[in-house]
Amino acid sequence: MAFRSPVPDYLDEIVESLADDTNGAVADYIPELAQADPDRFAVALTTVDGRTYSAGDDDVEFSIQSISKPFAYAAALTDLGLDRVLDKVGVEPSGEAFNELSLEGESHRPMNPMINAGAITTHHLVGGPDCDPDERVQRVVRVFSALAGRELRIDDAVCRSELETADRNLALAHMLRSHGILAGDAAQVVRGYTEQCSILVTVRDLAVMGATLAKGGVQPVTGDAVVEPWVARQVLGVMTACGMYNGAGEWLTAVGIPAKSGVAGGILGALPAQVGIGVFSPRLDRNGNSVRGLRTCRRLSADMGLHLMEAEALGAGALRSVHPGTLPDVGEVLVYELQGIIQFRGAETVLRELEGASESGQPVVFDLARVPGLNDVGRRMILEAMRRLLLADRRVFLVDPDGVLPDPDVGDGRRPEIVPSASSTDRSH
């Protein structure tokens, strides 16, 4: 029998075991959402290397609603840069409901882009101040589609229905205009924001979009760099601080997955460097979060250790061994054999070991054959180690069969000498 991964079985089990929780109620302040089938339930998980697992009603589309907020924020950051966005919208949790007019004291900036006041302002920032309103919505749809890796569309019925009852958002927009935060026509901006909220997604779309944030802006299936790494980081930071409205502190400690919910019943999760998560179940709790969606996230966090603050030995053992070896025409060398992804923590163990090593003057070999990659800090720290060794007149060699340290210029034009490998004499681990 063919091997089957237990991951989809695990997701099936979650859906089965939570299916009979019928607590909560579908949102009815948007008439069209009140029509939703309350029993729908789906979960999807996408790894940062692009594999999606899903269970339940994973092909049912629903309107993205407030889950559009982090992605529109990403688009605004991309279009205007951090400073111009921060000028208009803050990054502090409001501790209030999503539709409160939570403005900061002096600046009158909305507290953050995850509440409606901030999201309406953010929508208007997309494309810059001179962007035509329809073009702005098109830009939002394009960015969301690139994140999801497929052409997304707006549900006109949901949009029309919400616009008929949009007094609250219109009021927010007018207040924002009166404070000079919002420049556009209030009705026009609310229309655009509502269209943005009416974009249809499935849990699989959300999981992939979340995985894109978790992967520093690179869509894990298409490989496209949809947003820059600093944008993904900024968005995840804001989701962590403000994503779950008034429950932010409880959520961060108990679940620890940067997340965003929407009133149609969707929840987006994104755990940096690991996974994106999408859940859908229309019955909501008092805060407007999907009841089964929240429980699903709790299960994933508890069962799979998917928690931001989980400090398991990531990057441990970066220095696999230090051992004497020989190189043809060179003779005795000291081999530093590295392994795993090299980040600050791993590189630091290498630097520390070099510091402790005797002043033998022996040539040093950095063996990266077991290193799949270095992040920017890891790369700079290893190159700096090489630079200091070269300055001290040590010969430095690099074993890098996979080219994980391309162009190893140590900063002053000097480079380590490239060798295929050093044969070890006495291996001592």
Ligand SMILES: NC(=O)CC[C@H](N)C(=O)O
């Ligand atoms: N929390 C939500 O999903 C709210 C989104 C909805 N479109 C609104 O603005 O009211």
